[in-house]
């Protein structure tokens with residue numbers, strides 16, 4: 001009953017969402033076998049990262065405090081509700097597949113850690129982080145869960161709704177990142193450094209599966225899929241005005257990473273500042 005209740009509540013919002021974009025990476029029909037214990041292990045690993053990510057995703061609600069417009073405040077309120085629904089959705093998927101979640105990987109914990117410095121949270125979490133979440137949900141899970149399994153069609157139905165909402169979150173993150181960079185162009189270099197750093201730690205997630213890739217229909221795609229995600233993030237970074245058209249040499253990259261780390265270090269002591277009580281009259285059209 002609880003499972004259906006959540007699905008119905010997310011589907012109420014369904015008609016307002018834009019259609020799901022085509023997958024960016026093609027797994028060429030490769031699927032997991034949900035009857036095999038070793039495949040179940042891998043799917044459990046992927047879903048466990050998703051579950052943790054959704055739990056931390058709920059903290060986008062904290063961005064309400066720093067939201068600089070009514071539009072932003074409305075968005076974070078809606079997003080927090082959606083992330084909370086996603087958390088329940090993944091719990092339902094675990095139950096449907098009769099799996100138990102495991103603790104999240106350290107890279108996922110690092111990438112999804114909350115940041116009180118609003119511009120960093122927007123760029124790292126909403127634009128880049130949720131972009132990669134969408135790659136995993138839309139490209140990996142939707143293609144590699146086997147349709148022949150009677151549990152999968154319902155799971156995919158739920159996942160498609162999650163993906164369409166994540167698409168909106170990424171679009172917002174990108175729009176907000178562009179706005180922030182117009183206001184604070186000096187953040188471009190540290191943002192670029194942090195993007196390089198994120199791309200450097202991402203491959204650590206798949207290390208555990210490296211030995212098992214040979215001969216496995218899905219895992220053989222692991223390296224090319226990772227490369228696809230990397231390329232896509234760099235392209236996204238270019239569109240946001242963070243990544244230079246031509247990738248700079250090592251020394252310049254290291255310098256950008258150092259400024260990124262310095263910004264990240266400072267952000268750990270940042271306190272977000274409240275906005276709404278300062279802007280509400282203008283935002284409501286009284287000024």
Ligand SMILES: [Fe+2]
Nearest residue numbers: 054057083086
């Ligand atoms: Fe989510």
Ligand SMILES: [Fe+2]
Nearest residue numbers: 057130166169
């Ligand atoms: Fe999201």
